[in-house]
Amino acid sequence: MDDQTAVLTANQAFYDAFGHRDLAAMEALWAREHPVACIHPGWPALFDRDAVMQSWRRILGSSGSPAIRCAHARAFVLGEVAFVVCYELLADARLVATNIFAREGSAWLLVQHQAGPTAALAQREEAPSTQDPSRRLH
Amino acid sequence: MDDQTAVLTANQAFYDAFGHRDLAAMEALWAREHPVACIHPGWPALFDRDAVMQSWRRILGSSGSPAIRCAHARAFVLGEVAFVVCYELLADARLVATNIFAREGSAWLLVQHQAGPTAALAQREEAPSTQDPSRRLH
Numbered sequence: 025m026d027d028q029t030a031v032l033t034a035n036q037a038f039y040d041a042f043g044h045r046d047l048a049a050m051e052a053l054w055a056r057e058h059p060v061a062c063i064h065p066g067w068p069a070l071f072d073r074d075a076v077m078q079s080w081r082r083i084l085g086s087s088g089s090p091a092i093r094c095a096h097a098r099a100f101v102l103g104e105v106a107f108v109v110c111y112e113l114l115a116d117a118r119l120v121a122t123n124i125f126a127r128e129g130s131a132w133l134l135v136q137h138q139a140g141p142t143a144a145l146a147q148r149e150e151a152p153s154t155q156d157p158s159r160r161l162h
Numbered sequence: 163m164d165d166q167t168a169v170l171t172a173n174q175a176f177y178d179a180f181g182h183r184d185l186a187a188m189e190a191l192w193a194r195e196h197p198v199a200c201i202h203p204g205w206p207a208l209f210d211r212d213a214v215m216q217s218w219r220r221i222l223g224s225s226g227s228p229a230i231r232c233a234h235a236r237a238f239v240l241g242e243v244a245f246v247v248c249y250e251l252l253a254d255a256r257l258v259a260t261n262i263f264a265r266e267g268s269a270w271l272l273v274q275h276q277a278g279p280t281a282a283l284a285q286r287e288e289a290p291s292t293q294d295p296s297r298r299l300h
Contacts, residue, residue, distance in 0.1 A: 059238055061247050063258050066281045069247045071236065098209065100197055100273070102264050105243035107274055109199050109207045120201050122260050122276045126240050135238070136245055138260045140278020143204045 027132075031099040031106040031125055034132040038123065039094040039112070045084040051077055055133040058126045063138040065119060090114045106132060112139055165270075169237040169244040169263055172270040176261065177232040177250075183222040189215055193271040196264045201276040203257060228252045244270060250277055 025033070034053065041049035054060055054076065062076040063069045064083070070076050083089055097110035104127045112119040124136040163171070172191065179187035192198055192214065200214040201207050202221070208214050221227055235248035242265045250257040262274040 058240060061236075061238065061245075063247065063260065063278075063280075066279065068280055069236075069249075069258055071247075098199075098207075100199065102196060102243045102273070103241065105240045107199075107262055109201065109209075109274070111207075120207055120276075122201065122262075122274060124245055124260075124262065135240070136247070136260060138258075138276050138278065140201075140276065141204065142201075142206055 027101045027106065028099045031101060031108060031132050032097055034125055034134075035097050035099070035108040035110065035123055036094060038134060038137075039092060042084070043092050045089055047081060047084050050080050050084065053134055055126055055128055055135045057128050058133075058135050060134065061136045063136075063140075065139050065141060090117075105135075111142070118142055165239045165244065166237045169239060169246060169270050170235055172263055172272075173235050173237065173246040173248065173261055174232060176272060176275075177230060180222070181230050183227055185219060185222050188218050188222065191272055193264055193266055193273045195266050196271075196273050198272065199274045201274075201278075203277050203279060228255075243273075249280070256280055 037049070038053050041053060054073065060073050060076050061069060061071050062079060064079060070079055091114065093113045095111045095113050097108050099106055099108045106125045108123045110121055110123070112121050119139045120142040121137065121139040123134060125132040126135045175187070176191050179191060192211065198211050198214050199207060199209050200217060202217060208217055229252065231251045233249045233251050235246050237244055237246045244263045246261045248259055248261070250259050257277045258280040259275065259277040261272060263270040264273045
């Protein structure tokens with residue numbers, strides 16, 4: 025599996041863990057050797073693994089935890105670090121996210137997640153897809 | 163200058179260019195060898211340098227371009243890539259941002275910027291400062 029595919033797979037695993045409220049999977053997806061940070065929509069920035077994991081325990085343990093689906097993910101691999109830009113589709117909201125990954129051993133693990141509201145998802149016929157990351161929103 | 167200081171300096175230069183509506187400085191701050199992306203608040207994600215620079219021409223050329231100040235920047239250096247988490251203080255809004263930098267030659271250049279609204283800035287006495295990046299929000 026090439027790095028770009030591996031990063032997109034790690035990114036999808038993040039949204040699978042989120043959608044399934046799988047805290048153990050979520051914890052396994054975040055870096056242990058690198059420092060981490062996380063910006064949930066509307067929250068202040070969280071720093072350090074304990075604070076980030078505590079936030080996921082709250083979110084995934086809540087009955088109000090949203091169903092979420094990732095769309096139009098694009099990965100940018102920069103050596104040992106990569107970032108993904110993607111949309112997060114919820115029942116009543118549409119967010120856009122940046123997820124940063126760092127390589128630890130053979131795994132790509134999250135070091136930063138920021139999601140925030142977006143007014144528009146590009147029309148499907150103009151939007152890039154996971155299958156065709158070379159296509160452009162603009 | 164160590165890498166963390168250099169990255170924070172590049173981050174501040176980005177906000178200086180933004181605040182001064184200095185398009186030439188802004189263009190010089192974005193990567194040329196690496197692909198770039200940008201998520202302005204509420205906008206769809208922009209990909210490729212031309213689209214990102216066009217967005218800055220629109221924003222910096224507008225009479226409504228906001229006064230902006232960066233606060234509580236923290237840099238995370240991961241080899242040849244780094245990211246900064248910081249707050250953006252505007253007259254009537256408070257945003258939180260992730261700025262990703264990659265090294266090109268001796269410079270740290272932007273490859274991704276995402277800013278979005280945040281409900282809260284940590285109280286000043288609890289918040290990290292640029293001068294003391296080891297302090298934590300939590």
